[in-house]
Amino acid sequence: MLGKLIGGVAGFAIGGPIGALLGAAAGHNLDRASKPAPALPGRQPRLTLLIDGGFALMGHIAKADGRVGEAEIAVAEAWMQRLRLDPAQRRRAQDRFARGKQADFSVAGCVADVRTHAGADLRVLNTLLQMQVSVAQAEGRLSPASRQALVGVLAQFGLPAAMLDAVLGQAQGGGRHAAGRVRPRLEQDYAVLGVPADAEPAAIKRAYRRLMARHHPDRAGDDPAATTRAQTINDAYRRIREARGF
Incomplete structure (x- = not known):
């Protein structure tokens, strides 16, 4: 079931029949790989997972092209605001972002931890993937190194590289966003x-x-x-x- 649920993340992010097809393909791979854990109960466990996993992966992607600029830092700050992190949580997110920038950071280990603890929680998985795409495009373009890093993260989740192109295409075309939320x-x-x-x-x-x-x-x-x-x-x-x- 976890594979189908993560496939739902792809479908939700991309929308339409393309998203459904990509989600089904990803879901098939993930269903063969592992047995899902139950959904996370309550906001705090979800938030902790986004802080520990999401910001670490953001740091990894931000560093992929060789340097972390003010635009990438601004994206991380924007996500801290969106997630309404308190001062202690912000420090933890900053620490995790810094950890993700290190050369010995393990993407596979981080994603495995997310998959173990996220279980069937679509909100966590969808938000985490949005975080990665937004930091990769922080400077208004996607560098080859950032694209490669994103594809590597998607691959660890069992998601196809084609999903990235669809998500980016939607983002460049305006995409969808919740009512009242700043894009x-x-x-x-x-x-x-x-x-x-x-x-x-x-x-x-x-x-x-x-x-x-x-x-x-x-x-x-x-x-x-x-x-x-x-x-x-x-x-x-x-x-x-x-x-x-x-």
């Missing part, structure tokens, strides 16, 4: 500026000006990363302005 790209942008998604325009403008005053290339001397930081801040502010109409 993932904008969540990252709010995190870059350090303001909540429901912040007033005046607060957003103040945050933008404060960050630009701190990170403007003219004040950074010979720091080669200054231009990249300033561009990230400018791009985030522009997208929020366009989305909010101010």
Whole structure:
């Protein structure tokens, strides 16, 4: 049954008959591999699994192209906000993210632990996969190294690489999101500026000006990363302005 349920993750993320077919294929492989555990009871066990497994895998994918930039960190911060982590949980998530960046991090071991403890809980598995796709696309494009890392994570779950293309295609086309929820790209942008998604325009403008005053290339001397930081801040502010109409 676990394979069919993880197949449901693929179907939910992709949607339509393509998702159903990919889910069935993945489910067949996983059903042969292991016997499922029961669904996790309550929010806290799910959250712990997302912190320990989800953020560690995010760190691994963020590091895949050689460096972890501010955009990837902003995505991780956005997920901490979305999951409503308290200070202790945030520190744990940061530690796990850092662990995932290490060269000796075991993707197979991490995924095996997730599969052992997630059981039949679709919410955990679906959210965990969304976390990985979002950090891989943090800079607005998917590098070959990030794609390879994502495919490797999917393979450990028994999911086909074709699922990744379908999910990415949906994300680039706008995709679906729950009513009232800020789309993932904008969540990252709010995190870059350090303001909540429901912040007033005046607060957003103040945050933008404060960050630009701190990170403007003219004040950074010979720091080669200054231009990249300033561009990230400018791009985030522009997208929020366009989305909010101010």
